Amino acid sequence: MENNQTISHQLAHRTFREFTTDPVPEEVIDTLKKVVQWTASSTGKQASSxxxxxDPELKKQISEVCKQEYVARAPELWIFIADNARNVQIAKEVDSFAEGSADVRKFFAAYGDACLNVQNTYNAIESLGYGGVILGSIGNDPARVIELLHLPKYTFPVLGLAFGKPNQNPEQKPRMSMDFRFFENSYPELDNMLEQIADYDREMGTYYDLRNANQRVDKFSTQLAKYYAKPDEERQNMLKLIESQGFNLKPLD
Amino acid sequence: MENNQTISHQLAHRTFREFTTDPVPEEVIDTLKKVVQWTASSTGKQASSxxxxxDPELKKQISEVCKQEYVARAPELWIFIADNARNVQIAKEVDSFAEGSADVRKFFAAYGDACLNVQNTYNAIESLGYGGVILGSIGNDPARVIELLHLPKYTFPVLGLAFGKPNQNPEQKPRMSMDFRFFENSYPELDNMLEQIADYDREMGTYYDLRNANQRVDKFSTQLAKYYAKPDEERQNMLKLIESQGFNLKPLD
Structure with a gap:
């Protein structure tokens, strides 16, 4: 297999949720800022921040949105936002902003930019011997995150990243075979999946998640049975919130 | 500054659009598949493929969606998709799939997973001496991409990645200062942005994009003036298409 430092870290990826109290040095922060700066962005618009x-109080409030108290203890907590605000402001200053132009395309371009930045930052962190956890859980209450961070119109919080020097030693969480996720030219028929993932299902059933140290996690199929058992009401109005942030999501007639 | 092989590549990031005809060796492909496999995913659901x-004909058809003929010439063309289809199928097989449960939360979790995979794959590619281009342009006509790749219900194409051995030597595209993109605890007031980005605006105006080798690109503010001059009708019905792929985006009453 082709290997190098970058790939070694990628293949050894684990999520860390507990950290030493050591602060992350400012020179590391400066490096990570440069990594964000040089990340690819949709048509070069750099529409993420x-x-x-x-602020410890603010960290605690964000951790409450995440419903994960370890978030408040992480040495670093970064919130990545889809950001058209700065670019809209510039367009307004050159007198060229049309109502409704912060549209579906611009929203998803910015959303994607923010996600690319999260992963690029994460790779940099892991390469420097730090560990972290990506926080989709800020999506539990994005309206509250908007309020806490004073996010203006034409922005939206996408993902958080908590990181520091790891203070735990978790197992790698098992992954399904790429036979189920990598295809050539065409998506295959899906049939007898439960039988096909039986080995993976068993493997996941023997994995210990450090969050509940004495308890095995559910089999993968059981996790999915719970995940699709009902719609998730908590996040169902997210598109309305995106619209209230100034984005035009209205379909054409 | 903190540095290592990973970060050196990240800070030297350039987009490459022309490649030698050398195929990417299968051992590299196998490594990249493992990188995708071990990428972080929302609540471990691995909801991307x-x-x-x-197939050369299929590449040509995708390149037509992208309106970029170089896409058809790239040695490798990967399309990353938000994928709830496999997981929904498993939930159905254990008789636990509720109508409407492929909802806003599941769509965005899968969309984010696909984006994280794009950047992680991209970092692996660059670390191995390859180069590439992320293709948001598959979004010009996602319905056509769905048709061409036979993407089933509960999936959606997010981004493409074309890559190979670079056969060109582009400049690094200038980036704005992180002073405008990295904030502490609170999003700042935006004011006099045009004045503040004047240096960057000038710098962008001297950059040559290899796609139009004899022509300088627009100043950044001019790019933005065009970008926000009107809504982008071509992509405005994307949410309708996502719904027609089986996702429940309907807000709660």
Whole structure:
């Protein structure tokens, strides 16, 4: 197999949720900022930003949105936002902003930019011997995140990243075979999946998640049975919130 | 500054659009598949897949969606998709799939998973001496991409990645200062942005994009003036298409 430092870290990826109290040095922060700066972005618009949360009270409030108290203890907490605000402001200053032009395309371009930045930052962190956890859980209450961080119109919080020097030693969480996720030219028929993932299902059933140290996690199929058992009401109005942030999601007639 | 092989590549990031005809060796492909496999995913659901497009006719058809003929010439063309289809199928097989449960939360979790995979794959590619281009342009006509790749219900194409051995030597595209994109605890007031980005605006105006080798690109503010001059009708019905792929985006009453 082709290997190098970058790939070694990628293949050894684990999520870390507990950290030493050591602060992350400012020179590391400066490096990570450069990594964000040079990340690819849709048509070069750089439509994403980062809010670094250093205020302990604010961290605690974000951790409450995440419903994960370890978030408040992480040395670093960064919130990545889809950000058309700065670019809209510039367009307004050159007198060329049309109502409704912060549209579906611009929203998803910015959303994607923010996600690319999260993973690029994450790779940099892991390469420097730090560990972290990506926080989709800020999506539990994005309206509250908008309020806490004073996010203006034409922005939206996408993902958080908590990181520091790991203070735990978790197992790698098992993954399904790429036979189920990598296809050539065409998506295959899906049939007898439960039988096909039986080995993976068993493997996941023997994995210990450090969050519940004495309890095995559910089999993968059981996790999915719970995940699709009902719609998730908590996040169902997210598109309405995106619209209230100024984005035009209205379909054409 | 903190540095290592991973970060050196990240800070030297350039987009490459022209490649030698050398095929990417299968051992590299196998490594990249492992990188995708071990990428972080929302609550471990691994809700993304890759379609590797090897059929020349199909590549040509995708390049027409992208309106970029170089896409058809790239040695490798991968389409990253938000994929709830496999997981929904498993939930159905254990008789636990509720109508409407492929909802806003599941769509965005899968969309984010696909984006994280794109960047992680991209970092692996660059670390191995390859180069590539992320293709948001598959979004010009996602319905056509769905048709061409036979993408089933509960999937959606997110981004493409074309890559190979670079056969060109582009400049690094200038980036704005992180002073405008990295904030502490709170998003700042935006004011006099045009004045503040004046240096960057000038710098972008001297950059040569290899796609139009004899022509300088627009100043950044001019690019934005065009970008926000009107809504983008071509992509405005994307949410309708996502719904027609089986996702429940309907807000709660």
């Amino acid at each position: 980062v809010i670094r949360v250093t | 890759v379609i590797r497009v090897t």
